[in-house]
Amino acid sequence: MGCSSALARLERVREQTERLCEPLETEDYCIQPMVDASPPKWHLAHTTWFFETFVLKEAVPNYKAFDPAYEYLFNSYYEGVGTRHPRPERGLLSRPLVSEIYAYREHVDDALRNLLTSGPEDEWLRRIELGIHHEQQHQELLITDLKCNLGHNPIRPVYLDKPTNPAPPVSSQTTFVAFGGEMSEIGATLTTESFCFDNELPRHSVWLAPYEIADRLVTNGEYLEFIDNHGYQDASLWLSDGWAEKNARGWQAPEYWFQQDGGWFEYTLHGVEEIDLRTPVCHVSYYEADAFARWAGGRLPTEFEWEAAAQSGNDLAHGTFADEAHFHPRPQNPTFCGDCWQWTSSSYSPYPGYRPLEGTLGEYNGKFMANQYVLRGGSCATPHHHYRNSYRNFFYSKDRWQFTGIRLGRNLDH
Amino acid sequence: MGCSSALARLERVREQTERLCEPLETEDYCIQPMVDASPPKWHLAHTTWFFETFVLKEAVPNYKAFDPAYEYLFNSYYEGVGTRHPRPERGLLSRPLVSEIYAYREHVDDALRNLLTSGPEDEWLRRIELGIHHEQQHQELLITDLKCNLGHNPIRPVYLDKPTNPAPPVSSQTTFVAFGGEMSEIGATLTTESFCFDNELPRHSVWLAPYEIADRLVTNGEYLEFIDNHGYQDASLWLSDGWAEKNARGWQAPEYWFQQDGGWFEYTLHGVEEIDLRTPVCHVSYYEADAFARWAGGRLPTEFEWEAAAQSGNDLAHGTFADEAHFHPRPQNPTFCGDCWQWTSSSYSPYPGYRPLEGTLGEYNGKFMANQYVLRGGSCATPHHHYRNSYRNFFYSKDRWQFTGIRLGRNLDH
Amino acid sequence: MGCSSALARLERVREQTERLCEPLETEDYCIQPMVDASPPKWHLAHTTWFFETFVLKEAVPNYKAFDPAYEYLFNSYYEGVGTRHPRPERGLLSRPLVSEIYAYREHVDDALRNLLTSGPEDEWLRRIELGIHHEQQHQELLITDLKCNLGHNPIRPVYLDKPTNPAPPVSSQTTFVAFGGEMSEIGATLTTESFCFDNELPRHSVWLAPYEIADRLVTNGEYLEFIDNHGYQDASLWLSDGWAEKNARGWQAPEYWFQQDGGWFEYTLHGVEEIDLRTPVCHVSYYEADAFARWAGGRLPTEFEWEAAAQSGNDLAHGTFADEAHFHPRPQNPTFCGDCWQWTSSSYSPYPGYRPLEGTLGEYNGKFMANQYVLRGGSCATPHHHYRNSYRNFFYSKDRWQFTGIRLGRNLDH
Amino acid sequence: MGCSSALARLERVREQTERLCEPLETEDYCIQPMVDASPPKWHLAHTTWFFETFVLKEAVPNYKAFDPAYEYLFNSYYEGVGTRHPRPERGLLSRPLVSEIYAYREHVDDALRNLLTSGPEDEWLRRIELGIHHEQQHQELLITDLKCNLGHNPIRPVYLDKPTNPAPPVSSQTTFVAFGGEMSEIGATLTTESFCFDNELPRHSVWLAPYEIADRLVTNGEYLEFIDNHGYQDASLWLSDGWAEKNARGWQAPEYWFQQDGGWFEYTLHGVEEIDLRTPVCHVSYYEADAFARWAGGRLPTEFEWEAAAQSGNDLAHGTFADEAHFHPRPQNPTFCGDCWQWTSSSYSPYPGYRPLEGTLGEYNGKFMANQYVLRGGSCATPHHHYRNSYRNFFYSKDRWQFTGIRLGRNLDH
Secondary structure, eight states: OOHHHHHHHHHHHHHHHHHHHTTOOGGGGGOOSBTTBOOHHHHHHHHHHHHIIIIIHHHSTTOOOSOTTHHHHSOOSOTTTOOOOOGGGGGGOOOSOHHHHHHHHHHHHHHHHHHHTTOOOHHHHHHHHHHHHHHHHHHHHHHHHHHHHHHTSTTOOOSSOOOOSOOOOOOOOOOEEEEOSEEEEESOOOOSSOOOOGGGOSOEEEEEOOEEEESSOOBHHHHHHHHHTTGGGOGGGSOHHHHHHHHHHTOSSSTTEEEETTEEEEEETTEEEEOOTTSBOOSOOHHHHHHHHHHTTOBOOOHHHHHHHHHHTTTSOOOOOGGGSOOSOOOOOSOSSSSSEEEEEEEOOOOTTOOOOSGGGGGTTGGGOSSEEEEESOOTTSOGGGOOTTOOEEEETTOOSSOEEOOOEEESOO | OOHHHHHHHHHHHHHHHHHHHTTOOGGGGGOOSBTTBOOHHHHHHHHHHHHIIIIIHHHSTTOOOSOTTHHHHSOOSOTTTOOOOOGGGGGGOOOSOHHHHHHHHHHHHHHHHHHHTTOOOHHHHHHHHHHHHHHHHHHHHHHHHHHHHHHTSTTOOOSSOOOOSOOOOOOOOOOEEEEOSEEEEESOOOOSSOOOOGGGOSOEEEEEOOEEEESSOOBHHHHHHHHHTTGGGOGGGSOHHHHHHHHHHTOSSSTTEEEETTEEEEEETTEEEEOOTTSBOOSOOHHHHHHHHHHTTOBOOOHHHHHHHHHHTTTSOOOOOGGGSOOSOOOOOSOSSSSSEEEEEEEOOOOTTOOOOSGGGGGTTGGGOSSEEEEESOOTTSOGGGOOTTOOEEEETTOOSSOEEOOOEEESOO | OOHHHHHHHHHHHHHHHHHHHTTOOGGGGGOOSBTTBOOHHHHHHHHHHHHIIIIIHHHSTTOOOSOTTHHHHSOOSOTTTOOOOOGGGGGGOOOSOHHHHHHHHHHHHHHHHHHHTTOOOHHHHHHHHHHHHHHHHHHHHHHHHHHHHHHTSTTOOOSSOOOOSOOOOOOOOOOEEEEOSEEEEESOOOOSSOOOOGGGOSOEEEEEOOEEEESSOOBHHHHHHHHHTTGGGOGGGSOHHHHHHHHHHTOSSSTTEEEETTEEEEEETTEEEEOOTTSBOOSOOHHHHHHHHHHTTOBOOOHHHHHHHHHHTTTSOOOOOGGGSOOSOOOOOSOSSSSSEEEEEEEOOOOTTOOOOSGGGGGTTGGGOSSEEEEESOOTTSOGGGOOTTOOEEEETTOOSSOEEOOOEEESOO | OOHHHHHHHHHHHHHHHHHHHTTOOGGGGGOOSBTTBOOHHHHHHHHHHHHIIIIIHHHSTTOOOSOTTHHHHTOOSOTTTOOOOOGGGGGGOOOSOHHHHHHHHHHHHHHHHHHHTTOOOHHHHHHHHHHHHHHHHHHHHHHHHHHHHHHTSTTOOOSSOOOOSOOOOOOOOOOEEEEOSEEEEESOOOOSSOOOOGGGOSOEEEEEOOEEEESSOOBHHHHHHHHHTTGGGOGGGSOHHHHHHHHHHTOSSSTTEEEETTEEEEEETTEEEEOOTTSBOOSOOHHHHHHHHHHTTOBOOOHHHHHHHHHHTTTSOOOOOGGGSOOSOOOOOSOSSSSSEEEEEEEOOOOTTOOOOSGGGGGTTGGGOSSEEEEESOOTTSOGGGOOTTOOEEEETTOOSSOEEOOOEEESOO
16 A cells, blocks of 8 residues: 555545544434443544554654543553553543544544655554554444444434435345355455455465355344244253343344334334334344254354355345445345344454464454454445455354344255 | 512522533533433433423423423433433433433423413422422532542543632631530421421421530541541441441542542542642541541531531531532531531431322432431532521432531530 | 359350251251351351350460361451451351361350359450350341241251140230320340340430330231232332332242242241231331331331330230240230331431440441341340340341331321 | 163262262252352252153153152253253252252162163163263262362362372473374264264364474473463453453462462362472463463464374373372373363364254253363363263363363464
8 A cells, every 4th residue: 555545545534434423413422322332432532542552653753642641541452552441431431522532533634644745664554554444443333332322212313314225126035055065265365455454364274064055144024033933932042141141131132123013113323113024134142143043944154154155256246335324234135245244153263373463453353362253244334445255353142232144054965 | 489589589590500511511411420420411401300290291281391202311210200211321311412401491491480470379389499499409419420420530620610719717626515415406497488398397306415516527637637547447447338338449538539649639620639638528428427437536416416506506607508619618617517518327217207298299308218328517519598407418328429528426424 | 143143044045056956957057048148057156256256265364276267267247356258158168067066166165164163254254144145146047047048948948847836815906005205215224134235225315206106016917918909019108229129129028928829828937838817927128117117007116116115015925036936926915025026217326325345346236337227126036035125136128037027106196 | 882781881970979979078068169160969969860851751651750849959951841940059958958869869770770671762771871971071070069169168178188199200391293284084983882972073074274282281380480470460461351351350370279488389179289380280261271372382272183183192191080089180291181171272163064962952062052162181080981082071261160271282384
């Protein structure tokens, strides 16, 4: 990535973050509806902190930090940087003000612009590139956390009106496609043009037994059948931890669903809508995805099965990404990506020969490689340019506030 | 209270609440730093809800509620009104917006004005009077909750600059004054002019053994001696529940105190200040007040001892009330009221013959008469006009975020 | 108390503790069904520890402790003695064995016998007297904790068969008796013969307004009416803390009650029995007692009202005490004491001029004088000789595992 | 397995369980030191319940259950059987008595003997075989739970004296052996003679990149170097969840280790012993194993790497198993099995084509395939005959009370 293209890209991404906040009221910036979901203000500041900490403070001699307190306030989890404001208390800070955070962004953007026009070393270019992808990740989190914020407000405010462009016509039948019975190459292929996170490397061989995989996501209609067939009441369908979690939390349907006057509705970022049976089901935990798959006579695919199949699907049209500003899944034609992140049965762990980045940035991915499950495919809240088939997202098995859905796999020879 | 004086008083009090919010930024209105401390926005709305629910909806035919959702959102604890938004989630609501709450206030003020100019029945006048006192109570809570909000922000913002008017000169010596050995009359005397809560009635007789009581509050200087004498480390000074609470929370000093560079400082609503040894100690729990008193060779007075003594002190100048906009205690001359609420050793319980108000308003006081301790005297956050010597405030023994201090009592004949 | 009578009394009480354990199996000695309820083994050891710590280690030169580890293991809450085994883990100790605890008791009994026959100083006689009363208190706790242990076992084992002696005939009508309108003397009268705890002193004057008090306890039949009248569903009857506690714990009836085949039953130490409508209701919290009283148009008496009335009732037959080995309340004729401890509306606090015992024994009572309520009257688990009208028992408002019942009071002039 | 050999094997295993309990006192049978660790009494009963529920009640017409309440009391986690006594309350049951549990075992053993001598169908033979292996699993848990029970008692009782047979001489140097770069066959090979759990099937192919693996376990001496090098203080070595868990629990060394007079000691089932530097380190969590491996420049092997290597090591002598009644790891020569279960980096998940057993027995393994990590190799508490190289044990990453140790792996070509 050259300096000028880097600058253009940086500006585009930074602006996009702010564009996502345009519909917000000042009050919306401050709320943390649960520990996992940070306030918009925090996302705006933390992405900026990332550039300040890992680029400007190291690359720019005599760089003057915007506010020394921010090092503590907006560090997410980097032990190598020092102590930090406790995550559960991100929603307890009325100050710094939203306007101050925007000024912070401008201060850092200016300094980055100066740096980029000064012919920086490659290392800083690489870190800026990482910071851009980091900010895109947080664009998705900003959307999911905002949905959690507004969606748990009893008056269920609208974030954006629904785009009026009609959904494309969709074919009605899910088809299973056979793969496997061979070695597959898994992981990112690095070129000078491309970017990937350290956790997508090294590319390596995996032997895959024969399997089938669905050509699209499970729909609300299919999921409603599971509900109507007492899927939430039948312990034999559930993992033990999942059954306990479901009971403890009283889950009876995906997050944001509710029943009223005998019908099913869900909160979307366009407000409350009736459940559309053709749309991919969304906001389910790993446990629900796994139970549904068992009920449907299938299973979740591994991340390797998923990636091998997805490589074959590159000619397919893709589903909904964030660029469409729809922020809710839509009925799908055959595709592997878009609309909902797809739970795989693979625990998040390092690829053989994995090496984290050097220094504190090594905390970016590696230290989370335990107790979480890999999700693939991107979602309606993911910037399209940020996505690639080797992308490994990861969340805990109980998490439901992301746009998480289900693609079925099946054993082929049994 | 006549209609026109009621109207004047109502307007004054309603304006005063909003005046207290003038220094706030929009972001400050939304924060709930702990379960006990509600956001300013909530106080603005709940006090309005009180008038709407207990006056307008009953007194005004065809009254149109500002927003039907508010009945649920801004009910504090009235079971008789119905379900309500959970208290721990008051800080999770970005909407209604601050501007909408101000519009709500205007809507209700207009309707109250119409009602008052229409010659309402006495019952509505009585309820408006109650609503005015209710709003004054919440003015104090707004200040204490805001201090909790700003004071727990690592950057410790200033609410208001310190008034420049100098504190009056104070005499340096605490004197103990003897009372008791006789029957005392305790409780409010009702006249047509005066107001009191139901919990101050009926006025009744109590026999008091001889006792002494200090003519002013314990100071920071005296409390520092307790700290320096290892008061926080000596279990023999503490109630059992207090010792456990102190250890669980790691208390080593009053709330808002901290040590830096060998000195003691505290957060005030004017920002961080060095501890002033002459100022009454503030933000201590009942446990700390009790342990200090034991260490000092005294004890906390009962609320009856306190009130009997306070009746004799009516000629004294009073301490700091909210009207001075100082919002922090100041060095005292002999007085019984102002600066800090004073923990008494009396559990909050009904006076003999106590009758709560009729109907849902009976939940105002009576249902809290368990597990809490009575505080007397008013504080620097209490509107002066709201205060009277028979006033019974009450909090749990562990609470420290109110302006709570210590007045010593002593047994006389031992 | 002379040495020989002290010795006789000591032996009688120590034997009685062990007699209470005769029906136990080894396994029963080890269980702690909840934090509050200690294992029988612990009671046997702790009462012995009390004599060893406060008498033998101080009074007997070169006294050899039975096992040095016991100082830590069997200290209940005396900070002055040092650290101790955490209370919630008393049921996690399989060792020392039950047989070792009995050997410990023998070791200490022998040493006490030697001490008492050696003509000890008065201080040691006083402490032995205190230890005897301490052991009697723990006899009651042993019974209540054992009921909790067995009663929460799904197979509900029997502790003792029900004595076959028939209950006396009872009169059917509760009468309210008027008192008050005068000064009353409250607290123990100390004579050379009598014993009392420090919290019963000093005897002092209290002015009591006129009131009425029931001549017996509320019965199961009356309490069932409260249940059938939706007493547990009507928030207007409950204290705010009580309503929250009831909801959190799902209370629908007193502890140990359950419904089966349309009827009400309760676990007793004789096994499961049908609810007897004439028996005093038992195992209710302060909150339930208070709600029942409000529903019944009365209130709980203060401890002073109770004691003043009880002094007048000394000619009455008494109710059931532990000496009858019935361990369950029985239908009552007019009496003030026995069967069930009676919740009063008085918070547990020091009498005017209260002085705790000197030194570590001062922790016996004084440090608990916060957040608890006074109960009066003794119960079917209290040794009769241990009881007196000035006796102040105290528990938290949520506690239900003691034999706690209700006596109604009423304002007279309303 | 024929009927007579099944009977002989059944009797041997059932007797062995009771032999393990011979050193116990009655009190030891009842204790549950933490939720995970069940009382010995429960293990004795539950293993018997397993035979009664899955064999006798189905196979024997008119089988008379020993006690109907046991179906509820001793069900571990089988939803298909019905509700059950809550796991956290297993230590709150003094009844049934230990003697009753032994009578229960005799009752069931008699019935099984009758069944086996009556020529039962193959299905019952298969279930009895499963029950035998189930009981052997619980023999290990009985030992680990007992160690937790005794080891957390402040007086640290001895379970068994240390066997006097000397440990074999050991070579001092750990060697890394290279494997991989080929397809490997993973999983059990079923023959008519052998047994395996459903989770070891089907045998399937896995491609393994080249790797190295240590020929023995990490020793206490090596682990002490990690401690002395501030391994517990260096966040960069830890997984994020591990760092949080370590801090929350205050871990500074493996479970059962403590420092005294400058030296390191550990509780063993033979009592307290000084740390032996040559012995494999034991009682570490997955987090500690992972952090140690990172510190040592290696990583944990996958379960596939482990199994492929272990197949090559079949000629090696094995380490310590439960049959030696040593119940503590001992210094090792090169071996793959025995002494300590070895954490692998593999999340516990189904093999491709995995099928759980039919019916309720399908809950045995499959429903736990989430959030846990696979351990391999057996331990000093595992019956040797119960062990095989394809055996997959699984625990949560935070668990430390099993005999869990560390074998290092390494990437070969980086």
